[in-house]
Amino acid sequence: MPILWLRVALVCYAFGLLYALVALTRAADLLNRIALHAAYLGMIFHFVSLAETMVQAGQLTLASVHNTESVLSFLIMVLFLIVYAVYKTTSPGIVVFPLVFLLTFVAATGEQPFLLMPPGVRKGWLEVHIALILTGYAALIVSFCASLLYLIQERALKSKRASGLLSRLPALEVIDEIGFRSLLLGFPFMTLGLLAGTVVAQATYGRVDFLDPKIMLSILMWAVYLLLLYTRWSAGWRGRRAAYLAAGAFAMALVAWAANYFSTIHKFAQS
């Protein structure tokens, strides 16, 4: 059943995808509103799916690839809603919806989920580790979306054409604030998540293998994240330079995610 609800959510998110495509060219009209509401509806189904998974297994097994993807996309949607509540703008949807759709799509394909469950692992810590990292990822993704929007808005303002897009995107400084705040929000989660990871590794293997590709990439990603915050704080980097850095951090995060497949300690076992 959870997979069914997830697929229903996916269909709803497809409307969100439509919003992302249409909002670029048209002003807020009926189609846009339908698409937005469909995306909200999708969140509800998504939540039902997650809740059911939890009830069935007695707990939310985050250590499954499909579940993590599902949870990540749900978290991104939650952040999207928070941004909407604070700034009254749905424009991050232009970037967020395609991502959410993609993540949910992968999660909803019917393959058997992999489980990351080495023998003797401390389960609680593992779950905490994954939950924290996912929240950090979601924040990083929203921040990256904001960077893209910043670039779009900056270009629109520079080109001086009163395009429709210009009038629908939030003000430049507001976008900047969304990006910076989600970066600030995400950083502690990411840091604590990595720390929790080391705890898990310590407890399971008695040591942390820093030469493991997954761990190295994760630390690298964290370093770029830190650099992003530092340049912003000290030199006020924003716009193009910040967007490149955010893109770098995002790429690192993707690679670190993918590194599961060639990491020795972060191996997923066939369930």
Add this chain to the structure above:
Amino acid sequence: MNFQLIGINHTTAPVEVRERLAIPESRLPDALKQLRQHPGVDEGLILCTCNRVEVLAQTRNGSADLRSFLRDYFRLDPAGYEPHLYEYREAEAIRHMFRVTSSLDSMVVGEPQILGQVKEAYATARAVGAVHSQLDLLLTRAFAVAKRVRTETAVGSSSVSVASVAVELAKKIFGSLHGKHVYLVGAGKMSELAARHLLAHGAESIFVANRTYERATQLAAKFNGQAILFEQLYETCDRADIVITSTGAPFAIFRKEHGELFLSRRKNRPMFFVDIAVPRDVDPEMNKLDGIFVYDIDDLQQAVASHVADRKKEAEHAESIIQTEVIRFQARLQTLDVVPTIVSLQDHLETIRQAEIDRVRGRLGQMTPEQEMAIETLTHGIVNKIMHTPISTLKTAAREAEATTLVDVVRRLFNLQEKDKNAKATKSDGSGAGN
């Protein structure tokens, strides 16, 4: 009625061309004198704003070559601006003046500043005697038309002036204007208005720098702002989020290196330059810097293109008002044209009456004052009775726009040609009292 107009505006020419034809306020009286001395020009008016340069003339019999006036005055390569010029005559010139004054031809349709600018141009031209009779009538009428358009249509109601467009753009960059600082470079009317708008939308403080420090202090005092010595402009400018420049400097005050300096001092927080000066105060290269947004007067126009569309309907209504006003004004000018004819007709008959009385007086011999009076009354009565219908017919015809033919007929019937010159002298008096 021999109105002729030549001009260049924001729709026909980019700011690069307009800034070359700009005449500073201080040199306007001289320009007007030169215009009046131009062959064929009787009266003249020059309107020079950041969006337009218009030369309006009332010409003596026929036409004057206003293009050659521009060539003589500016001594620029005509190929650079002549393709952008437009020319209007008679009714079209009247219509154009009405449209300009009513803000229908403005960059931002309905903006209120243009009326004041036309009034200033009129005052300057009057002061040097370049405007005295027909142009005076035209301009006075134009002000009345502008008022009518303002009260009868919604064109000016949600008026988007350059200032409020600047506010809108500032909001696109900064979101809220609360806590933002505004820097006025040059203390002109426009920048004052822009400052007022920005403050009304929450901007926190105002700095004013002006070539004359006194003027800066005056303006700063108005807004509880801070006046700054012009020499300290570059050291202090990074404090501002929004910079409005409107100096009369012939070269750019802000160049790319200044922008880089400001950005590094501001930790790359964005800056918004509103350049309403013509010639421009901010080097367009500045816009290429990350975090600096430069809008010159032409860019502001594009930013409001959408507003213009919203007001199209109201503008159509305004155009129809202008149309009727143009016809009415022409009719009025034609009424003025029949006045000299009426005057010379009256003169003509009076001369005949006097001559006839003198001729018969000898034959009548000595008369009592009562008899004298009776003859006067009798002859006056006859002349007036005869005159009454032709004169009222002429006056009515004048309003129907068939006056020219009728005036011709009357003049030929009574053989009034040679008295024409005398009549002209009384014409301006008549026009002042008439209607």
